[in-house]
Amino acid sequence: MIDVIMQTFHSFMTQPQLFGSVFLGVVLGMIMGILPGISSTMSLAVLLPLTFGVDPIAGIAFLIAVYSSSTYSGSITAILLNIPGTPSAIVTQIDGHPMAKKGRAGEAITYSTLGSAGGGLLGWIILAMFAPLVARMALNFRSPEYTTLTLFGLSMLAYASPGSTFKGIMSGILGLILATIGLDPLTFVSRLDFGVNDLLAGIHIIPLAVGIFGLAEVLIGLEDIGRGFRLDDAPISRIGRIFPPWEEMKSKWRPMMRGGIIGVIVGAIPAAGSAISVVISYSQEKRLSRHPELFGTGVPEGIVAPESSNNASVGGALIPMMTLGIPGDPMTAVLIGGLLIHGLRPGPSLFKNNLPFVASVYVSLFLAIVLTTLIAFATLRYLVRVVQIPRHVLLPAVALLTVVGSYAVNNSLFDVGLMILFGVLGYLMNKGGIPLAPLAFGLILGPILEENLRRTLVVSQGDWSVFVTRPISLVLLIIAVVAMAYPAIAYVLGRGTRTVDAAGNDEGVDTHAGS
Amino acid sequence: MNKEHRNDIITGTVAVFLSAVGLMQLSTVEAFTWGGDVGPKFIPRLLLWTLLAMGVALVGWALARQAVAKRDAFREKDEAGPSGKTWVPYVAPVVMVVSLVVYRYLLSSLGFAWSSLLFTVLWVFLLRTMDGKKHAGRLFWIPVEAVAITGSLFLLFDKILRVPLP
Numbered sequence: 001m002i003d004v005i006m007q008t009f010h011s012f013m014t015q016p017q018l019f020g021s022v023f024l025g026v027v028l029g030m031i032m033g034i035l036p037g038i039s040s041t042m043s044l045a046v047l048l049p050l051t052f053g054v055d056p057i058a059g060i061a062f063l064i065a066v067y068s069s070s071t072y073s074g075s076i077t078a079i080l081l082n083i084p085g086t087p088s089a090i091v092t093q094i095d096g097h098p099m100a101k102k103g104r105a106g107e108a109i110t111y112s113t114l115g116s117a118g119g120g121l122l123g124w125i126i127l128a129m130f131a132p133l134v135a136r137m138a139l140n141f142r143s144p145e146y147t148t149l150t151l152f153g154l155s156m157l158a159y160a161s162p163g164s165t166f167k168g169i170m171s172g173i174l175g176l177i178l179a180t181i182g183l184d185p186l187t188f189v190s191r192l193d194f195g196v197n198d199l200l201a202g203i204h205i206i207p208l209a210v211g212i213f214g215l216a217e218v219l220i221g222l223e224d225i226g227r228g229f230r231l232d233d234a235p236i237s238r239i240g241r242i243f244p245p246w247e248e249m250k251s252k253w254r255p256m257m258r259g260g261i262i263g264v265i266v267g268a269i270p271a272a273g274s275a276i277s278v279v280i281s282y283s284q285e286k287r288l289s290r291h292p293e294l295f296g297t298g299v300p301e302g303i304v305a306p307e308s309s310n311n312a313s314v315g316g317a318l319i320p321m322m323t324l325g326i327p328g329d330p331m332t333a334v335l336i337g338g339l340l341i342h343g344l345r346p347g348p349s350l351f352k353n354n355l356p357f358v359a360s361v362y363v364s365l366f367l368a369i370v371l372t373t374l375i376a377f378a379t380l381r382y383l384v385r386v387v388q389i390p391r392h393v394l395l396p397a398v399a400l401l402t403v404v405g406s407y408a409v410n411n412s413l414f415d416v417g418l419m420i421l422f423g424v425l426g427y428l429m430n431k432g433g434i435p436l437a438p439l440a441f442g443l444i445l446g447p448i449l450e451e452n453l454r455r456t457l458v459v460s461q462g463d464w465s466v467f468v469t470r471p472i473s474l475v476l477l478i479i480a481v482v483a484m485a486y487p488a489i490a491y492v493l494g495r496g497t498r499t500v501d502a503a504g505n506d507e508g509v510d511t512h513a514g515s
Numbered sequence: 516m517n518k519e520h521r522n523d524i525i526t527g528t529v530a531v532f533l534s535a536v537g538l539m540q541l542s543t544v545e546a547f548t549w550g551g552d553v554g555p556k557f558i559p560r561l562l563l564w565t566l567l568a569m570g571v572a573l574v575g576w577a578l579a580r581q582a583v584a585k586r587d588a589f590r591e592k593d594e595a596g597p598s599g600k601t602w603v604p605y606v607a608p609v610v611m612v613v614s615l616v617v618y619r620y621l622l623s624s625l626g627f628a629w630s631s632l633l634f635t636v637l638w639v640f641l642l643r644t645m646d647g648k649k650h651a652g653r654l655f656w657i658p659v660e661a662v663a664i665t666g667s668l669f670l671l672f673d674k675i676l677r678v679p680l681p
Contacts, residue, residue: 049672049678050671050672050678052678053678166569166572166573167526167573169569170526170530170566170569170570170573173562173565173566173569174530174533174566176558176562177537177559177562177563177566180558180559180562184546184555186552186555187546187547187554187555189544189545189546189555190544191541191544191555191556191559192537192540192541192559194540215615218611219608219611219612220608222607222608222611223604223605223607223608224604225607225642225645226603226604226605226606226607226608226645227604391642392638392639392642392643392660393639393660393663393664395638395642396634396635396638396639396642396661396664397635397664397668399611399615399634399638400631400634400635400664400665400668401668403615403618403619403622404668404672404678404680407622407679407680407681408672408678408679408680411679413619413622413623413681416619416622416681417616417619420612420615420616420619423612423615424612427608431522432522432523432525432526433519433522434526449558450558453553453558454552454553454557454558457552457553458552462553
């Protein structure tokens with residue numbers, strides 16, 4: 001494996017198209033991530049069509065770079081404007097913005113950059129080490145295990161998504177229903193098509209993802225403007241000194257490591273994602289601090305730990321995506337869409353049949369982390385000006401990108417119509433406090449769930465007990481049931497609500513963070 | 516009615532409606548099963564019934580909470596506010612959706628470049644007007660910005676990346 005990675009690294013460094021894809025992805029991802037109201041998921045969704053015309057490896061390298069760099073750069077907006085560029089940056093702003101207000105914006109961004117780089121590299125190392133092991137283990141999975149695994153993924157998503165678990169489950173079920181539209185893969189009987197021929201082939205993930213993560217955020221942005229909300233109110237324009245004193249900086253490796261480890265573990269749990277890991281790492285750091293009362297006033301640990309956690313979760317989220325085909329977070333759901341467009345289905349077989357491609361994911365993530373750090377330091381003083389791009393240019397451009405993105409998948413205007421429909425649905429779901437990510441996950445996991453469930457039942461001659469007589473399947477099923485039932489159990493026992501809400505990261509509330 | 520309860524009732528009702536429509540459509544599908552296979556209707560039917568049940572539960576739960584809130588005299592006033600202008604923030608999203616639908620139909624007749632130009636001119640104008648600031652030479656900058664947005668996307672996708680455009 002190491003040989004393949006080294007060979008791929010050499011290819012990336014010598015082939016301008018591959019290196020250029022990562023470079024361009026990093027630059028565009030950073031710019032999109034900095035822009036308030038443009039989340040990492042939206043960045044990926046609207047930049048996806050840029051990969052349609054290039055070869056699969058360059059395309060995925062570009063998307064990985066966008067994913068990694070936009071995850072980092074959301075913190076810049078959080079620090080300068082007190083508005084998170086991405087949901088995960090919500091925690092960074094707690095200490096980042098007060099530090100910037102003290103005239104230390106440059107130092108705050110440096111802490112965030114170094115934390116991101118450290119956490120990102122830690123996540124990358126763990127991805128490279130453990131993904132092949134998980135994939136090897138997953139090769140022993142048969143259809144009963146895959147059935148319960150998809151249920152497990154959906155249940156974790158419903159549980160971990162911000163907002164109500166009950167509504168999260170409803171959103172996931174709606175996604176699963178959407179996945180059944182069109183021809184049944186086993187009998188070729190059409191279902192739920194309502195006589196619309198364009199629906200016979202089913203609904204593609206891209207119009208849905210672009211609609212609910214892209215257009216819906218444009219609509220939310222427009223609503224904010226209608227409410228008189230301004231994003232350009234008093235941004236911090238002077239960033240001051242960039243590098244903090246060495247004496248202060250050198251002691252920050254501990255919060256960086258702690259945040260990174262939390263990020264990669266939480267990120268690897270299907271659907272848990274970075275928004276949860278940053279909350280855990282921040283509270284952990286505060287708990288361990290000798291001066292917890294200073295948190296919230298601009299302490300570097302409050303920036304380094306969540307940023308490290310945030311970027312480590314990228315490597316973590318790629319583990320279930322690459323090895324099992326289960327998205328780790330909404331961004332990896334869009335990435336799976338990108339892989340499918342290029343004819344690649346993630347899962348253990350990818351490690352068996354397409355090792356160079358797996359290596360290219362590793363290499364592009366590594367290069368993206370390094371390039372993000374270098375570009376951030378080199379262009380910091382200029383990059384902050386991106387915050388000032390006027391919205392009357394940004395919003396129409398993003399709206400056009402959503403149309404191009406949804407059209408280019410199948411060259412179909414019907415898909416554009418679907419995207420608009422899903423955009424409205426995403427907007428309304430956001431208003432109703434219904435998590436959006438389970439909807440996209442349901443559409444991705446639906447075919448896997450149905451195919452494996454029915455295959456299992458054909459093999460077992462209709463015997464359902466097969467799901468509880470196989471150990472892995474049973475364990476996954478128990479976890480899924482407990483995750484889905486936990487809120488009800490906790491309510492009955494009077495324990496109150498879930499800790500996830502401690503971040504205040506409710507999609508129905510925080511309209512600028514998106515998903 | 517409390518906003519949260521009202522949202523839950525709307526969400527639940529929509530879920531019930533969608534599942535009922537889906538179940539009706541599914542009942543018209545002729546399907547067969549073989550061996551241990553549960554058939555093509557089984558999974559969608561199971562999911563639709565589950566969604567329907569959850570929709571009913573959500574409505575019931577919201578009504579029950581509302582009743583408790585009333586009984587305890589903690590009834591909250593409608594959070595939408597007393598003014599009759601609560602619809603104002605929603606005008607721009609609605610106009611965006613309508614303009615996108617029109618744009619989608621224009622794409623097939625005018626092609627990408629012209630229809631996109633019309634779309635961006637409209638939105639640059641609307642957003643510049645909505646931000647309330649006085650811009651010198653606004654009428655000059657609107658077409659310039661619209662051409663810049665459309666032109667750069669056209670060049671990027673059509674000429675550089677060769678991604679098919681409508």
